[in-house]
Structure formats: C-alpha cells, structure tokens
Amino acid sequence: MLRACTICGRKQEFSYTANDPRDSGACHGCGGQLKEREAAHALLSWCGEGRFVSLASFARAVEGAGDVGPGILDVCYSSPFAQQLNLLPGYQQGYFWPSGTAETTRSGDTVPFVDLQNTPYDNASFDVVLTHDSLPFIEDIDRALIEISRILRPGGVCISIVKVDWPLPDVTIELEGSEASKPYQAPDGSTWPIRRRIGADFANKLRAHGLQPMFRRLSFFLETRRNYTIIGLKP
Numbered sequence: 001m002l003r004a005c006t007i008c009g010r011k012q013e014f015s016y017t018a019n020d021p022r023d024s025g026a027c028h029g030c031g032g033q034l035k036e037r038e039a040a041h042a043l044l045s046w047c048g049e050g051r052f053v054s055l056a057s058f059a060r061a062v063e064g065a066g067d068v069g070p071g072i073l074d075v076c077y078s079s080p081f082a083q084q085l086n087l088l089p090g091y092q093q094g095y096f097w098p099s100g101t102a103e104t105t106r107s108g109d110t111v112p113f114v115d116l117q118n119t120p121y122d123n124a125s126f127d128v129v130l131t132h133d134s135l136p137f138i139e140d141i142d143r144a145l146i147e148i149s150r151i152l153r154p155g156g157v158c159i160s161i162v163k164v165d166w167p168l169p170d171v172t173i174e175l176e177g178s179e180a181s182k183p184y185q186a187p188d189g190s191t192w193p194i195r196r197r198i199g200a201d202f203a204n205k206l207r208a209h210g211l212q213p214m215f216r217r218l219s220f221f222l223e224t225r226r227n228y229t230i231i232g233l234k235p
Contacts, residue, residue, distance in 0.1 A: 005079050006040040007032040009054035022163060023229035032080035035227045039161045040081065042126065042229050044074075046157055061201040063087045073151070075114055086194075090127070096134050097133040097192060116144040129208035131160040135230070137184070139191045145232075147210035152234040158211060160230045162198050168228070169199035198228065203217060208231040 002011045010029030017024040022035040032040065040055050047070050052058040062069040069088035074081055077095035085091040094114030114120075116131065117140050130150050136192045148158050174196050183191040203213040211232030 004053050005032060006037045006044060006053065007031060007055050007084060009056045014077070027080075029081060029085040030080045035161045035163075036080050038214070038227055038229050039130065039132070039159055042159050042231060043081075043130070046159075046231075047072075047128065055081060059084050059087040071125060071153070072128045072130065073126045074130045075116060076132040077111060079130075079132070081130070083147060086217040089230075090113045092126075096131075096188065097137075105166065117147060118143075119147055119151055121151045123150055124156075125151045127153055128154070129158045131158065133161060133163065135160050135162050136194050136196050136198060139195060141196065141205070142209065145205065145211065148232075149234055152211075154234055156234045157214070158232040158234075160232075163229050164198055164226060164228045166226045169197065170201060172202050172205070173197045198230075202230065206230070210234065 003012060004011050005027040008027060008030035010027055012028055012185075014025040014027075014034070016034065023033055025034045025037075027037070044050070044052050044055065046056060048058045049153055054227065058171065059069070069090050071090035072085060072092070072166055074085065074091065074093045075096050076093070077097075079093055082093050086093070096114055096116050102121050116134060129152060131148075133217050135141065135144075146165065154159065175194060183193050206213050212235055214231040
C-alpha cells in the first residue's frame with residue numbers, strides 16, 4: 001500500500017527490517033526512517049493542527065502565508081527535517097553528542113553544537129524542541145530537562161523519540177560502570193555510552209521539571225524493542 005511520508009510527502013510502499021523496524025523503512029525522497037516519520041507526525045499534530053500530511057506541505061503553507069511560523073530547535077546532526085523546515089524563519093538546527101563541547105568543531109560543519117544541558121538560548125526562545133535520540137545519552141538528564149523547559153515558550157512542546165524495551169519497564173534504569181550497556185555506534189564512527197533505559201516513570205521526571213506529559217506513541221510493531229515518542233508540554 002502506498003503511504004505518504006510525513007516529512008517530505010512522497011508516496012511509496014515502506015518496508016521494514018524485522019529486528020529493528022524503527023531504524024528502517026527509509027523514505028526514497030528524504031531518507032527519513034520510521035522513528036523520524038513518527039516524530040514528524042507528532043510535530044504536525046501539534047503545529048499543523050492535523051491539517052497537513054507532511055512537514056513539506058506545512059512549511060510551504062506557512063511560507064506562502066508570509067508567516068514566521070513556530071520557533072523550532074531541531075537537535076540532530078543529520079536531521080531529515082532540515083530540508084523541509086529551513087523554509088521557516090524560526091527553524092534552527094543544532095547537534096548534540098555526549099563528548100562534544102561548545103568549542104567543538106568538525107571539518108566542514110555548518111550545524112552548530114548544542115549542549116542540551118547548557119544551551120546558549122534565551123528563556124522562552126522556541127515553540128518546539130526536537131531531541132530525536134538524545135535522551136538516553138545525556139549525562140545529566142535532570143539538568144537537560146530543566147534547560148529544555150527554560151527555552152520553551154508557554155504552550156511549547158518537547159518532542160523526543162527514543163528506543164525502548166518492550167514491554168515498557170515501569171522504572172527508568174540509570175546505567176553506570178559495569179552496568180553500562182554496549183556503547184552505541186554513531187554513524188560517524190564515534191561511540192556513545194548509553195546512560196539510561198527509559199521506563200514509564202520518565203513521565204514523572206518530565207513533570208518534576210515543568211513539562212507536562214501529553215502522549216506517548218508507539219510504533220505499530222511487536223518486536224522486542226520499539227519506538228517511543230515522548231511529548232512534554234510547557235504549561
């Protein structure tokens with residue numbers, strides 16, 4: 001069955017690998033995988049009020065109306081959203097990785113490093129913060145959530161996609177020392193220590209730092225590991 005990509009709008013039949021569907025099913029147009037298309041769906045539900053089938057159509061409508069559009073911080077080095085959303089004056093792309101610093105540079109970088117534990121932005125700078133797969137890797141998650149809440153405007157949202165165990169554990173497990181799992185191998189060859197496995201009680205952590213959990217959406221698959229879209233509203 002042909003389905004429209006929620007990022008670029010291209011229609012195609014999506015196929016997925018059985019062992020890890022969230023990181024497969026790439027769109028032939030923008031390259032967005034299942035996990036990213038689900039995040040795009042959440043963003044469209046929030047900013048587009050359900051009126052658009054893709055980020056591309058949403059961005060064109062905002063541009064055509066001469067509107068500024070929402071302020072969006074997209075924290076992902078190779079975000080498939082960038083090509084569509086860079087039409088919006090309020091869109092900013094950054095990237096985070098655990099060993100980075102504000103002074104970190106990579107050859108040819110045009111995307112700035114953003115430390116989610118200490119961002120350079122003013123209070124209430126954005127309507128949306130997209131963190132993609134960052135939450136399991138951040139060393140001080142409490143500090144990061146406080147910072148995300150600080151830079152969100154009232155009524156803004158943080159949209160995070162994470163890989164979780166299924167059934168979803170009741171408790172978030174912090175991993176340290178010998179308990180740490182095998183480091184994640186990033187596309188650029190670097191390794192990231194996985195610092196936590198997120199459980200259902202992560203909603204309480206959002207509340208503790210001024211973010212009201214709105215909804216969490218799972219992939220439509222029954223494999224051991226599944227995609228989780230966490231949305232926190234800044235009241």
